[in-house]
Amino acid sequence: MPLTPPPLSLYIHTPWCVRKCPYCDFNSHERGELPEEAYLQALLVDLEQDLQLAGERPVETVFIGGGTPSLMSPAFYRELFAGIRARLPLSEHAEITLEANPGTTEAARFEGFREAGINRLSIGVQSFNNGHLQALGRIHDASAAVRAATQARAAGFDNLNLDIMHALPGQSQAQALSDLEQAIALQPTHLSWYELTIEPNTVFYRSPPQQPDGDSMADTEEAGFALLARHNYHRYEVSAFARPGLECRHNRNYWEFGDYLGIGAGAHSKLTKAADNAILRFQKTRKPEDYLADPAQSRRQLQPVTGADRSFEALLNGLRLTGGISLQVIADRTGVNTAEWEGLLGDLQYRGLIAMEQGHIKCTRTGLQHLNGVLETLANTL
Numbered sequence: 001m002p003l004t005p006p007p008l009s010l011y012i013h014t015p016w017c018v019r020k021c022p023y024c025d026f027n028s029h030e031r032g033e034l035p036e037e038a039y040l041q042a043l044l045v046d047l048e049q050d051l052q053l054a055g056e057r058p059v060e061t062v063f064i065g066g067g068t069p070s071l072m073s074p075a076f077y078r079e080l081f082a083g084i085r086a087r088l089p090l091s092e093h094a095e096i097t098l099e100a101n102p103g104t105t106e107a108a109r110f111e112g113f114r115e116a117g118i119n120r121l122s123i124g125v126q127s128f129n130n131g132h133l134q135a136l137g138r139i140h141d142a143s144a145a146v147r148a149a150t151q152a153r154a155a156g157f158d159n160l161n162l163d164i165m166h167a168l169p170g171q172s173q174a175q176a177l178s179d180l181e182q183a184i185a186l187q188p189t190h191l192s193w194y195e196l197t198i199e200p201n202t203v204f205y206r207s208p209p210q211q212p213d214g215d216s217m218a219d220t221e222e223a224g225f226a227l228l229a230r231h232n233y234h235r236y237e238v239s240a241f242a243r244p245g246l247e248c249r250h251n252r253n254y255w256e257f258g259d260y261l262g263i264g265a266g267a268h269s270k271l272t273k274a275a276d277n278a279i280l281r282f283q284k285t286r287k288p289e290d291y292l293a294d295p296a297q298s299r300r301q302l303q304p305v306t307g308a309d310r311s312f313e314a315l316l317n318g319l320r321l322t323g324g325i326s327l328q329v330i331a332d333r334t335g336v337n338t339a340e341w342e343g344l345l346g347d348l349q350y351r352g353l354i355a356m357e358q359g360h361i362k363c364t365r366t367g368l369q370h371l372n373g374v375l376e377t378l379a380n381t382l
């Protein structure tokens with residue numbers, strides 16, 4: 001089947017932080033002097049190279065992630081968006097998100113980000129418990145997080161996400177729920193509630209902290225989901241909760257096998273070339289100094305996604321959504337004939353782990369609790 005190109009998003013990576021957190025495996029590096037001007041020019045060169053590959057397509061969402069994007073100045077973003085708008089058609093109602101860390105912001109900076117065209121903010125709070133913030137190596141305390149959220153609001157960011165983590169070292173269920181309650185009290189439009197995972201190549205991997213056991217983690221999750229639902233935050237993805245209609249459009253595009261260009265050190269991209277029946281993945285040079293040295297050559301080899309990998313990747317992402325993913329969308333975006341899956345998926349359906357409803361394939365509640373097992377079965381079946 002011919003491919004239909006999905007919506008296109010733009011991801012911009014800023015790779016610097018004040019200090020590296022012991023649990024973090026993102027491409028982030030302790031900052032020295034921030035090379036703002038050089039990075040700005042590098043991002044635009046990088047974007048131009050990618051646009052030669054992508055052709056002219058409107059961009060529907062932009063996400064500036066890190067690292068700590070709020071370390072860069074409002075002037076950096078003003079110039080960056082002027083450069084982006086000069087090079088591609090940014091949709092009039094594009095969602096433009098920036099990740100901000102408490103402890104790196106003040107009121108004037110938020111106003112500057114808003115003036116630069118950023119219309120959604122994601123604040124990395126993690127916890128409101130100062131002991132846990134210290135254990136996580138964060139540079140801020142709880143009051144700085146409350147201040148950041150309040151100042152962001154005052155600067156006009158009415159579309160606001162807070163990141164909170166649970167399963168923290170020594171954390172009780174009451175403490176985890178108290179973190180959520182304090183987040184809810186700030187009335188964000190969106191909450192991301194992540195379980196702390198121990199990733200290779202982190203300080204926590206080398207000396208693992210004591211986390212709550214599996215059973216109490218599962219109990220805490222159930223209690224947290226109920227608390228969020230009572231406050232009208234609807235769970236639409238494994239870790240994402242939103243007020244109705246305020247889901248993150250950018251992340252939704254990832255989960256629905258949409259296209260994205262990733263610019264900046266280490267950024268990943270996925271691009272559909274319908275005329276060639278091709279789906280490509282590629283990544284940029286990871287180390288900031290190597291990236292800055294030659295941004296025009298920062299794109300590593302193009303990796304075509306073919307055959308069963310297409311179905312698997314679409315399901316790997318789409319099954320994270322509580323409503324699942326439309327079979328028609330999968331067919332349009334992968335070229336796969338999903339009617340052929342019926343026999344293959346019978347076992348997972350019979351075991352009550354996945355369901356087909358109204359043209360969508362989705363995990364059941366139990367399936368979502370055992371998502372890794374479901375994906376393993378799919379990897380062996382498709």
Ligand SMILES: C[S@@+](CC[C@H](N)C(=O)[O-])C[C@H]1O[C@@H](n2cnc3c(N)ncnc32)[C@H](O)[C@@H]1O
Binds near residue numbers: 164
């Ligand atoms: C790209 S990160 C960084 C955002 C921002 N620099 C910050 O730390 O506030 C986005 C979010 O991922 C979550 N995160 C990072 N590492 C994690 C881990 N090992 N386990 C669970 N969540 C993690 C944190 O909640 C973090 O805010």
Ligand code: SF4
Binds near residue numbers: 019021066067
């Ligand atoms: S501030 Fe955020 S991106 Fe930076 S090291 Fe910590 S978790 Fe990672």
